[in-house]
Amino acid sequence: MAVYTQVSDDALAAFLDEYDLGKALSFKGIAEGVENSNYYLETTSGRFILTLFEKRVNADDLPYFIGLKQHLSAKGFPCPQPIMARDGKALRTLEGRPAVIVSFLEGLSPKRPSPAQCRGLGEGLARMHVALSDFPMTRDNSLGPAAWPHLWQGQSEEAAKLQASLPDLIDEALADIAEAKPQSLTLPRGTIHADLFPDNAFFLGEDFSGIIDFYFACTDALAYDLAICLNAWAFDDNPGRGAIDFNYSKGANLIAGYESVRPLEPAERDALPLLARGAALRFFLTRMVDWTSTPEGALVKPKNPLEYAGRLAFHRKVTNAEGYGA
Numbered sequence: 001m002a003v004y005t006q007v008s009d010d011a012l013a014a015f016l017d018e019y020d021l022g023k024a025l026s027f028k029g030i031a032e033g034v035e036n037s038n039y040y041l042e043t044t045s046g047r048f049i050l051t052l053f054e055k056r057v058n059a060d061d062l063p064y065f066i067g068l069k070q071h072l073s074a075k076g077f078p079c080p081q082p083i084m085a086r087d088g089k090a091l092r093t094l095e096g097r098p099a100v101i102v103s104f105l106e107g108l109s110p111k112r113p114s115p116a117q118c119r120g121l122g123e124g125l126a127r128m129h130v131a132l133s134d135f136p137m138t139r140d141n142s143l144g145p146a147a148w149p150h151l152w153q154g155q156s157e158e159a160a161k162l163q164a165s166l167p168d169l170i171d172e173a174l175a176d177i178a179e180a181k182p183q184s185l186t187l188p189r190g191t192i193h194a195d196l197f198p199d200n201a202f203f204l205g206e207d208f209s210g211i212i213d214f215y216f217a218c219t220d221a222l223a224y225d226l227a228i229c230l231n232a233w234a235f236d237d238n239p240g241r242g243a244i245d246f247n248y249s250k251g252a253n254l255i256a257g258y259e260s261v262r263p264l265e266p267a268e269r270d271a272l273p274l275l276a277r278g279a280a281l282r283f284f285l286t287r288m289v290d291w292t293s294t295p296e297g298a299l300v301k302p303k304n305p306l307e308y309a310g311r312l313a314f315h316r317k318v319t320n321a322e323g324y325g326a
């Protein structure tokens, strides 16, 4: 349950007094999510989400995240819209933490995305890239390749307890990325979401209805966002048989949906296997850190790093974009 910071009734009432949103009718912690504290808030003027920012979000980055959502909303792209308080500011403080209220987005996150939803997601991702192509703010990717060796430091022993072969797989993948230097490729860059997992995309039935959770967004290669989505959307996890299978029709639909809005350049297609390896490594490493640092009995259940080790092993055998159904 991702509620790290409790909000008292008095603190909420004082906070809401700064807005023109009326009185609270309902206020509940949201179980989903792992990064920040999120509350469902219903007031006399509508439905909203209240977020209090926790450990991985740097308060200095918040104007960037808020500006990004304002930019997308102004372009008519479906995403949560930051709500301004009466003083014109969206970013405030609640219970000692930075906090914002955003509009409630309709839709449901798919538990097991269908191939049709993968196509819709690919289209939505490309529409987002296009809508952000004139977003003037920038932010470095703080979880890019330079951060990975640091995340891996001291994790080897715990990783071996999960699977004996893991330390070798990760050491080899890190050495391989250090040599290939994905950051030095000249690929089209722009604003990317960088965490577009199924729990961060909404659908109404099979129709894409929007994107939430922009708190890892940054300036990076656009194709890296697609590579993250290939990892997060196009594999079928079958824990019962200990298998993680790439689903070609999901991968092909994701790429085709993306290219229906923004065709990939040849260099982006060529880079896809390397970017997909990097993306798998990034999520393996942050999951590994959470796996070893989340205290037993905590309200948040850490995500399983092995799912991303399995994806990494798959990508290491892929040599070109056709390997993903492109």
Ligand SMILES: Nc1ncnc2c1ncn2[C@@H]1O[C@H](COP(=O)(O)OP(=O)(O)O)[C@@H](O)[C@H]1O
Pocket (backbone or CB within 6 Å): 002, 030, 032, 033, 034, 035, 036, 037, 038, 049, 080, 102, 103, 104, 105, 106, 109, 199, 200, 212, 213, 215
């Ligand atoms: N704007 C929104 N509209 C509707 N539901 C939302 C919105 N923002 C967050 N949620 C709900 O809260 C959950 C957690 O939000 P998320 O931003 O993913 O949290 P975290 O950053 O902690 O991972 C989502 O899975 C979704 O159910």
Ligand SMILES: N[C@@H](CCOP(=O)(O)O)C(=O)O
Pocket (backbone or CB within 6 Å): 032, 033, 034, 035, 195, 197, 199, 200, 213, 283, 286, 287, 303
């Ligand atoms: N998507 C990441 C974890 C971040 O979770 P989110 O709830 O903020 O999307 C992962 O799966 O490792």
